[in-house]
Amino acid sequence: MQRLLPLPLSLPLFNVASSRAIEAAALAGLPVDALMERAGLAVARLALALQPGAGTIWVACGPGNNGGDGRIAARLLQAQGRRVSIGLTPPADCCLAIDALLGLGLNRTPDAAMAAAITALNSLTVPVLAVDLPSGLLADSGALAGAEAVRATHTLCLLSLKPGLFTAQGRAHAGTIWFDDLAIAPARRGDAGLLGRDCLAELAGPDHAAHKGSQGDVLVIGGAPGMRGAARLAARAALAAGAGRVYLHLLGEPVEEADPARAELMLAVRCEPQDLAGKTVAIGCGGGQQGLAEPLAAALRHAPRLIVDADALNAIAASPALQQLLRQRAPLSSVLTPHPLEAARLLGTDTARVQADRLDAAQALAERCAATIVLKGSGSVIASPGRRPQLCSSGSAALASAGSGDVLAGWIAGLWAPRPAIEPHLLAGAASFWHGLAGEQQAAGPLRAGDLIERMHALHAPPED
Numbered sequence: 001m002q003r004l005l006p007l008p009l010s011l012p013l014f015n016v017a018s019s020r021a022i023e024a025a026a027l028a029g030l031p032v033d034a035l036m037e038r039a040g041l042a043v044a045r046l047a048l049a050l051q052p053g054a055g056t057i058w059v060a061c062g063p064g065n066n067g068g069d070g071r072i073a074a075r076l077l078q079a080q081g082r083r084v085s086i087g088l089t090p091p092a093d094c095c096l097a098i099d100a101l102l103g104l105g106l107n108r109t110p111d112a113a114m115a116a117a118i119t120a121l122n123s124l125t126v127p128v129l130a131v132d133l134p135s136g137l138l139a140d141s142g143a144l145a146g147a148e149a150v151r152a153t154h155t156l157c158l159l160s161l162k163p164g165l166f167t168a169q170g171r172a173h174a175g176t177i178w179f180d181d182l183a184i185a186p187a188r189r190g191d192a193g194l195l196g197r198d199c200l201a202e203l204a205g206p207d208h209a210a211h212k213g214s215q216g217d218v219l220v221i222g223g224a225p226g227m228r229g230a231a232r233l234a235a236r237a238a239l240a241a242g243a244g245r246v247y248l249h250l251l252g253e254p255v256e257e258a259d260p261a262r263a264e265l266m267l268a269v270r271c272e273p274q275d276l277a278g279k280t281v282a283i284g285c286g287g288g289q290q291g292l293a294e295p296l297a298a299a300l301r302h303a304p305r306l307i308v309d310a311d312a313l314n315a316i317a318a319s320p321a322l323q324q325l326l327r328q329r330a331p332l333s334s335v336l337t338p339h340p341l342e343a344a345r346l347l348g349t350d351t352a353r354v355q356a357d358r359l360d361a362a363q364a365l366a367e368r369c370a371a372t373i374v375l376k377g378s379g380s381v382i383a384s385p386g387r388r389p390q391l392c393s394s395g396s397a398a399l400a401s402a403g404s405g406d407v408l409a410g411w412i413a414g415l416w417a418p419r420p421a422i423e424p425h426l427l428a429g430a431a432s433f434w435h436g437l438a439g440e441q442q443a444a445g446p447l448r449a450g451d452l453i454e455r456m457h458a459l460h461a462p463p464e465d
């Protein structure tokens, strides 16, 4: 059993169908109930570690094998001399609750009895340990099956890691995530990947002979009047990520300086095809509604590497002509960084549908746009045509602050410019992980985007693992 996060090495994620196949293959070589015994033992061990003191442990057991895991844990805890209460209501002296109501088999809105038990678990002030998944959370998507799911303080995931724990509502409901593979090594590929720190190894640093000309040029296009800050944040991030030269083309009224607070940034007065040649272009941060269509069409045609964010995504969603230009770009040359609403506009759907299955939505968007997608939000999804999607395991609510997305777009550009041959799927994963890692360093409250850039910059020499 291991505490999973922070995650040093990326791991495979298995959806419900794959998890059941892994279970079936394992059971073929094991006595009946062997896996459930192992699962129950793991749950009991973690429960004892979490609550070694007095009091009654409430084991809320459902009708299926998730409840079976709970019953075995209850038996083992009793054998250790602990008081245990099995049922759907808590005992008066409850010191720890084990949520063994529903796991992989959740397939509909929790019925009245289940919903009442979930509410009772969420009303407790003692730790709640969820078995496999917080009850009410869908394993494949991290969406809720009904109005409420258990908000656990700890979740012990069993046998196979499920994607739903790491995206959408997963992290908010799972608490501290633990994993026990029950001594079974899956003989199949994951349906998705969970990005660990090793993804940063894709980003070899510059060699000693590097100079600004060898580190690539970034051009940031955006920052309409009133929203100049968004483009400046992206440009500052590109600079801090390691691009050799960073230019800003600000939309609207002409400006004298690119960024008075960052003398390193240069102003790009024009945005003609020849100005785009050879550059990594990030477009859309603070783009506004006016003046973006023309440079966007030029960037879609001529930028060899392109990151599309914010208002540029909305402009593409509204224009079949721009959509066609996007699809016609060279393979492996475009990264789109939508939040769920922007993704919904591009897919012609609504935010709720995107959030109901983020992995699926990101993959559909990647295929439709022939681009790498970073679907932002808790558990960012990185998807590319023909590739296995990745979920970012780093990040925190501190990143839910204005400008955080501009920083990510700029950071991707700044990492891409010196590494023009890197595969965008790997680049976007590493950039997202880096962004999330810096976000985890904020103990409380939002991390202002300007400070986020400095924290990301400080991570350039990743500490030894």
Ligand SMILES: NC(=O)C1=CN([C@@H]2O[C@H](COP(=O)(O)OP(=O)(O)OC[C@H]3O[C@@H](n4cnc5c(N)ncnc54)[C@H](O)[C@@H]3O)[C@@H](O)[C@H]2O)[C@@H](O)CC1
Binding pocket: 019, 020, 023, 035, 036, 039, 062, 063, 064, 065, 066, 067, 069, 101, 102, 103, 104, 105, 106, 107, 108, 109, 110, 111, 114, 131, 132, 133, 145, 158, 159, 160
């Ligand atoms: N497949 C695996 O990988 C393993 C499974 N194990 C455990 O077994 C669990 C899966 O067991 P099951 O397939 O029996 O599934 P569950 O125990 O999650 O639930 C299935 C039962 O719940 C009912 N149910 C589903 N949705 C409901 C709802 N909304 N309201 C009320 N009742 C509902 C179903 O009708 C069925 O009776 C895993 O989550 C895990 O805890 C472990 O013992 C070992 C390995």
Ligand SMILES: [K+]
Binding pocket: 066, 099, 100, 101, 102, 103, 130, 131, 132, 133, 134, 135
């Ligand atoms: K559960």
